[in-house]
Amino acid sequence: MKTVVIVGAGVSGLTxxxxxxxxxxxxxxxxxxxxVGGKCASVDIGGHAFDLGGHVCTTQYRRLAALVTELGLETEPTTPHRVFDAANGESRPQSSAFFTYENFQRYTAIREAEFPRLGDPGLAHSAKALSIPASQWLREQGLEAMAESFGTGYTAAGYGRLDEVPALYFLKYAEMTGLLSSTRDLLGHVGSFTIKGGFGSLWQRVAQDLDVRLNVEIEQIVRNADGVRVKAGEWIEADAIVLTVPIDQVPALDATPEERGIAARVRYLDYSTMVCAAEGLPREAFSLVAQPRNVVSFHHRYEDSDVYTCYAYGADAFDEDVTVLGGLLRKPYLRKDWKFLPHFGSDDLATGVLDRVEALQGELNTFHVGSLPAFELVECAIVYAEDLVAEHFGAATGSRAVTTTQTIREWLVKHIAAELHVPEFAVSPSAPLTSLGLESLSVATLQSELSDWLGFRVPHTLFLELPTVDAVAENLARQDVPQSSSSLALALTTPRPFFCIGGAVGAAYYLLPLARAVGQGQPFYGLQGPGFDGTEEPVDDIPELAARYVAEIKQVQPYGPYLVGGHSFGGIVAYEVGRQLRRRGDEVARVIMIDAYPAVPGQQEPPWDERAVIEELWTIRQHSFQDNGAPRRRVDQSLTPAEQREQLGRFLGASGARPVEEHIATIMGVYQAQVEALVRYEPPASDLDVTLIKATGGFPEVLKDDRHVELFSDSPANGWERVPMGSLEVVSVPGDHFTMLVPPALTTLANAVRTAIAQVPPPPPPPAAHVESSIHINPMHPDFLADPYPFYALLRDLAPVHYDDALDGWVLTSTRTSPTCCAARR
Incomplete structure (x- = not known):
C-alpha cells in the first residue's frame, strides 16, 4: 500500500x-x-440548487454515469439549449448546418486519418495534428459548417473564440457533446442531463468516503527519488504526490527547470459566473448569446424562480450586459471568477509541449491530472484520472493485478471493429450490443480471444446477459481472480433475458428506471418502436410490429424459452410476439403485460389531428414525469402547430442542438400509427401463460372527442378475460397507468415483475457425473446448421474434442459433466 498526497479536491482530485x-x-x-467540487460546486438559493460551473452531461459521459449509478444519485434532464439574439430578442435552436451526410462523412474520414485517438483520454495524442487555430483548421478542411453548429456553444462554455484557441480544444469539445456519436441515450436521457439537487452534491457524496482536508495551506513540498514530504501545518510523509492544477498554480513546489519551462507556457481564459435575480430574459432555457459582448450565456432553470446563472469573459459590469440583452438585473447573489481552460498556444502544441507534460508523469514521484493534460470537461477529467491511477499505481502490493475497465473496453472496441470491418470510432461502447450486428460466430471468436487475453474463461453467455460493451468491460474488470470450474454451470443458470416493449409513443428509454428497479441480476432489454429514430416509416400493424420484434429478440437470444412483456400498447404487442414465437415452435415461458388494455372491437380509427396529438403527448408526458405536485401546464393554443411542436419539444427536454421540430414530428407519426394499430387488433386465442400487472388507479383520459378509443376500463382484467389463453394471472399494484412507472409506485411494480419472472424456472444446471461419457453432435442436424456457435462454444469450454470419421461428427469425452448438459444448453 502506498500513501499518496493529492493537491486539490475538485473533480480530478476526488476521482x-x-x-x-x-x-x-x-x-x-x-x-x-x-x-469540495472545484469548478463543479453548487449553491442553494431559495431552496433551489444553482451550479456555478460544470454540470451539463451528455451521452458521452459514460464514466460519470457509472459513478452516479453506483452512488445511487438521481439525474434529470437539463433545460434546452437555445441561441439568443439580443438584436431582436428572439431565441432559436443551435444550427444543424454541420449535420449533413457530406459534412459528417468528411469529418469522420479526416479524423480517422489524422487524429483517430481524439476520443481517448488526454490530449497529447492529437495535439500536433490540431495545433493551428480552430477557425483556420475548419476553413482549410472545408468544415466551416462545424463552427456554425458548435461554435456558439463552445464560446459560451468558456473555451474562447475559434480564432484564438487551437483546433485541438474545439474538436475535443465537439466530440464530447455526444452529437458526433451513435449513442442516443444515457441513464434514460436522450439529450443532456445533470444531477438532481445540484452537481456539487455528487462530489460531496464522493468526498464522504475519502480523507479530504479542507482549508489547508501548503507551505512546502519536498520531492526526491525516495518519496515526497508535504508541509501543511504538519509534515506529511508520502510515496507520491498528484497535482490536479497546472504546475504554475501549485504553492511551494520545488519545481525543476523543465517544470518551470512548461509552467511559463500555460495560458488561461478569464471566465466568470454570476448568480443573480433578473427579469425580462428568456426563461426555462440555457441561452447562448449570439454575437456577445462579455456575457456569453445565461441559464434559467426553475420555473418558480427568477434566479439566473450568467457566464461571462471577465465582465466587470454584469448589469450593463444584462440590460443590453433586454433584461433587468434585480439582485446579485454571488460572483465566482475562474482561471479557466488551462491550455497551450498553437506553436507550443506543434512542438510537442503536451508530450513533455506526459513525460513528467512519475518524475520525482509526481503525477499530473486535471484540465491541462485532460481538457476542461468533467468526463475528460474523470477518465484521465482513473486511467492514470490504473497505469501507474494498479492494485496495492500483495493483490493480484486487476485489468481496468478502460483497458478491457479498448480491447473489446478494437476487436469488435476488426470483426465488423469498421473503424474503431464506429463502435460505441454504450450502444446496445444487439445494434452492432455481430454474428454468433463472431461472438464465439471474441469470447475465445478475450478468455486467452484475460487469462481466465469468459462465459459466452456474458454477451447475451449484458447490454453494452461498457457493461461487459465493467463486469470483467471486477473479476480479479480466475473463475472456478463451475463457471459453466453459473452461465447455464443465468436468469433468462426479459424483453420489454415500450408504449404507443415508441420510446424504450422510459423503461430504464424499471429495469434498474428490477435489479442488475436480471437481464432486461427495452425494445423501441420502428420509426422512433426517424430512420424509417412507423408501422401501423401489430402483427407486423411483432414480427419485427421477434427478429430482434432472436438476435439476442436464439433459442427459447422466452420471457416477453411490455407496458401499455407494448404489452399487447408482446402478446402477439408470444403467439408468433409459439407458431414458430419456440417455447415462451411467460408474457408479462404491464397495464395493457386491448381496444373494444368495432371502433373507427382515430382521425389525424395535429393539435390533438400534441395535446395528448403533452398529457402523457405530464402523467409520466410528475413534478412533486407542480401545477399542470397546457399547450398554448394561440400558437401555430409548428410553434406547438417546438414548445412540446422543449417540454419533453429535447436538446436545442437537434432539429427539435423534426424530432417531435417523427414521434407524433409513430404515436398515431400505433394508436391506429391498437384499434385494428383483436387478440386471438393462444396457449400462452400471461401475467397482467394492473394499475389500481386506472387509465387517465388522454384521447378525447372523436379521437377517443374505448378500452375495457371497468374490467377486472382490462378485457383480457375475454381472450382464451393458457393461463391468466392478474396482479394489482398502486398508481395509475403512468405513475406506476415512477417512485414510489415503481418499487411495487418492480417487485411484481420480479415475482412473475421468478415463476419461470431457470435452465437446469449441468448435473455432475463421475463416469466418462461421450457426446455426439451431428453437424448436419438442423439446429447445428441454423447456428453452430452454441455447440462449438460448449465443446470448447468443456473439454478437448476430436472429429470422428466413423461417426461423421464432433465427439467430446469428459469425466466432469454428463450428456444432459448439451440438452440443457440447447
Missing part, C-alpha cells in the same frame, strides 16, 4: 483519491478552500 482507495492505497486530499 484520483477514489481510484487509489479502490486499488488499496491510502489517499490524502489537501484543499485550500472550504468545500
Amino acid at each position: 484520483t483519491a477514489r481510484a487509489l482507495r479502490q486499488a488499496g492505497h491510502r489517499a490524502i486530499v489537501l484543499e485550500r478552500g472550504a468545500d
Whole structure:
C-alpha cells in the first residue's frame, strides 16, 4: 500500500483519491478552500440548487454515469439549449448546418486519418495534428459548417473564440457533446442531463468516503527519488504526490527547470459566473448569446424562480450586459471568477509541449491530472484520472493485478471493429450490443480471444446477459481472480433475458428506471418502436410490429424459452410476439403485460389531428414525469402547430442542438400509427401463460372527442378475460397507468415483475457425473446448421474434442459433466 498526497479536491482530485482507495492505497486530499467540487460546486438559493460551473452531461459521459449509478444519485434532464439574439430578442435552436451526410462523412474520414485517438483520454495524442487555430483548421478542411453548429456553444462554455484557441480544444469539445456519436441515450436521457439537487452534491457524496482536508495551506513540498514530504501545518510523509492544477498554480513546489519551462507556457481564459435575480430574459432555457459582448450565456432553470446563472469573459459590469440583452438585473447573489481552460498556444502544441507534460508523469514521484493534460470537461477529467491511477499505481502490493475497465473496453472496441470491418470510432461502447450486428460466430471468436487475453474463461453467455460493451468491460474488470470450474454451470443458470416493449409513443428509454428497479441480476432489454429514430416509416400493424420484434429478440437470444412483456400498447404487442414465437415452435415461458388494455372491437380509427396529438403527448408526458405536485401546464393554443411542436419539444427536454421540430414530428407519426394499430387488433386465442400487472388507479383520459378509443376500463382484467389463453394471472399494484412507472409506485411494480419472472424456472444446471461419457453432435442436424456457435462454444469450454470419421461428427469425452448438459444448453 502506498500513501499518496493529492493537491486539490475538485473533480480530478476526488476521482484520483477514489481510484487509489479502490486499488488499496491510502489517499490524502489537501484543499485550500472550504468545500469540495472545484469548478463543479453548487449553491442553494431559495431552496433551489444553482451550479456555478460544470454540470451539463451528455451521452458521452459514460464514466460519470457509472459513478452516479453506483452512488445511487438521481439525474434529470437539463433545460434546452437555445441561441439568443439580443438584436431582436428572439431565441432559436443551435444550427444543424454541420449535420449533413457530406459534412459528417468528411469529418469522420479526416479524423480517422489524422487524429483517430481524439476520443481517448488526454490530449497529447492529437495535439500536433490540431495545433493551428480552430477557425483556420475548419476553413482549410472545408468544415466551416462545424463552427456554425458548435461554435456558439463552445464560446459560451468558456473555451474562447475559434480564432484564438487551437483546433485541438474545439474538436475535443465537439466530440464530447455526444452529437458526433451513435449513442442516443444515457441513464434514460436522450439529450443532456445533470444531477438532481445540484452537481456539487455528487462530489460531496464522493468526498464522504475519502480523507479530504479542507482549508489547508501548503507551505512546502519536498520531492526526491525516495518519496515526497508535504508541509501543511504538519509534515506529511508520502510515496507520491498528484497535482490536479497546472504546475504554475501549485504553492511551494520545488519545481525543476523543465517544470518551470512548461509552467511559463500555460495560458488561461478569464471566465466568470454570476448568480443573480433578473427579469425580462428568456426563461426555462440555457441561452447562448449570439454575437456577445462579455456575457456569453445565461441559464434559467426553475420555473418558480427568477434566479439566473450568467457566464461571462471577465465582465466587470454584469448589469450593463444584462440590460443590453433586454433584461433587468434585480439582485446579485454571488460572483465566482475562474482561471479557466488551462491550455497551450498553437506553436507550443506543434512542438510537442503536451508530450513533455506526459513525460513528467512519475518524475520525482509526481503525477499530473486535471484540465491541462485532460481538457476542461468533467468526463475528460474523470477518465484521465482513473486511467492514470490504473497505469501507474494498479492494485496495492500483495493483490493480484486487476485489468481496468478502460483497458478491457479498448480491447473489446478494437476487436469488435476488426470483426465488423469498421473503424474503431464506429463502435460505441454504450450502444446496445444487439445494434452492432455481430454474428454468433463472431461472438464465439471474441469470447475465445478475450478468455486467452484475460487469462481466465469468459462465459459466452456474458454477451447475451449484458447490454453494452461498457457493461461487459465493467463486469470483467471486477473479476480479479480466475473463475472456478463451475463457471459453466453459473452461465447455464443465468436468469433468462426479459424483453420489454415500450408504449404507443415508441420510446424504450422510459423503461430504464424499471429495469434498474428490477435489479442488475436480471437481464432486461427495452425494445423501441420502428420509426422512433426517424430512420424509417412507423408501422401501423401489430402483427407486423411483432414480427419485427421477434427478429430482434432472436438476435439476442436464439433459442427459447422466452420471457416477453411490455407496458401499455407494448404489452399487447408482446402478446402477439408470444403467439408468433409459439407458431414458430419456440417455447415462451411467460408474457408479462404491464397495464395493457386491448381496444373494444368495432371502433373507427382515430382521425389525424395535429393539435390533438400534441395535446395528448403533452398529457402523457405530464402523467409520466410528475413534478412533486407542480401545477399542470397546457399547450398554448394561440400558437401555430409548428410553434406547438417546438414548445412540446422543449417540454419533453429535447436538446436545442437537434432539429427539435423534426424530432417531435417523427414521434407524433409513430404515436398515431400505433394508436391506429391498437384499434385494428383483436387478440386471438393462444396457449400462452400471461401475467397482467394492473394499475389500481386506472387509465387517465388522454384521447378525447372523436379521437377517443374505448378500452375495457371497468374490467377486472382490462378485457383480457375475454381472450382464451393458457393461463391468466392478474396482479394489482398502486398508481395509475403512468405513475406506476415512477417512485414510489415503481418499487411495487418492480417487485411484481420480479415475482412473475421468478415463476419461470431457470435452465437446469449441468448435473455432475463421475463416469466418462461421450457426446455426439451431428453437424448436419438442423439446429447445428441454423447456428453452430452454441455447440462449438460448449465443446470448447468443456473439454478437448476430436472429429470422428466413423461417426461423421464432433465427439467430446469428459469425466466432469454428463450428456444432459448439451440438452440443457440447447
